[in-house]
Amino acid sequence: MTGPWPWGRVSGAAGGAPPSTGADRAPERRCRMRHRVFRVTRGVVVLPDRQQQWRGRDARGDGASVTDDIAAGTPASARTPSPTDGYLGDPAARAKWDDLYAERERLWSGRPNGALVAEVAALTPGRVLDVGCGEGADAVWLARGGWDVTALEVSGVALERAAGHARDAGVTVRWVHAGLAEAKLPPASFDLVSAQYPALPRTPDAAAERALISAVAVGGVLLLVHHAGMETRQADESGFDPADYVWPSTVTALLDDDWVVEVDEQRPRVAPDGGAGAHHTHDLVLRARRLR
Numbered sequence: 001m002t003g004p005w006p007w008g009r010v011s012g013a014a015g016g017a018p019p020s021t022g023a024d025r026a027p028e029r030r031c032r033m034r035h036r037v038f039r040v041t042r043g044v045v046v047l048p049d050r051q052q053q054w055r056g057r058d059a060r061g062d063g064a065s066v067t068d069d070i071a072a073g074t075p076a077s078a079r080t081p082s083p084t085d086g087y088l089g090d091p092a093a094r095a096k097w098d099d100l101y102a103e104r105e106r107l108w109s110g111r112p113n114g115a116l117v118a119e120v121a122a123l124t125p126g127r128v129l130d131v132g133c134g135e136g137a138d139a140v141w142l143a144r145g146g147w148d149v150t151a152l153e154v155s156g157v158a159l160e161r162a163a164g165h166a167r168d169a170g171v172t173v174r175w176v177h178a179g180l181a182e183a184k185l186p187p188a189s190f191d192l193v194s195a196q197y198p199a200l201p202r203t204p205d206a207a208a209e210r211a212l213i214s215a216v217a218v219g220g221v222l223l224l225v226h227h228a229g230m231e232t233r234q235a236d237e238s239g240f241d242p243a244d245y246v247w248p249s250t251v252t253a254l255l256d257d258d259w260v261v262e263v264d265e266q267r268p269r270v271a272p273d274g275g276a277g278a279h280h281t282h283d284l285v286l287r288a289r290r291l292r
Helices: 048-055 090-102 114-120 137-144 156-169 209-215 250-251
Strands: 029-033 036-040 043-046 129-132 148-153 173-177 189-195 214-225 259-270 280-292
Touching: 048 137, 090 156, 114 137, 114 189, 114 214, 114 280, 137 148, 137 156, 137 173, 137 189, 148 156, 156 173, 156 209, 209 214, 209 250, 250 259, 250 280
Parallel strands: 043 173, 129 148, 129 189, 148 173, 189 214
Antiparallel strands: 029 036, 214 280, 259 280
């Protein structure tokens, strides 16, 4: 869930790495979007009305024969899902992001975000929620590293591409087609909640911020990364107003004594080549751990 905002997001890809081989590969599954059938191996599109089916499943992939860069290869299609596919969220937000993704075969770089790679290095793999997963680069990278990945996105176009990359990589990701506040994810269920440059709308009840916080399990980590300098910009004629969106500071303000902030800083950005948002040079990084 990223797009025509001044910050952008460098994540996701079109194309895929060579699939893994061996007898442990799961059989192909057929999923429907926009009344068409596409094949998914280990990359299963899971819609919100089926959440009870995936909450208790062990869907971790082995990540064999996957490269760190999934940008190379044949571009995934950009078919738009049907309005009846079970999407939970703002229809206008979905339409906006679908239109953005449909304009290009690949919007992002196809490489995992640098801040995510750096912050996850010392963590033990467990259950992770990738918020605003885009075309799936972070989700596939995490799955390759042994994480049990649930990836959430408002754009069905982006999700279909992401599922294709997971298929090509031979890893499993649970895909949730929903807005964060509307997804009704199981509380306190993720060892890592990762939101990399998300375009999360800010509301009076702080629904998005509270959804991020509530998803983290005891002992787990919330990792929120954004482009430095955007929060303090003035509203402009393009319609961008930083007051409309969630930032690390708005999340930090809601953390209570059950949390410890481990990292809250601005740092130079390790940006992959290509993709929208590649011109941004510094990140705001918030990493907080839930103590109880």
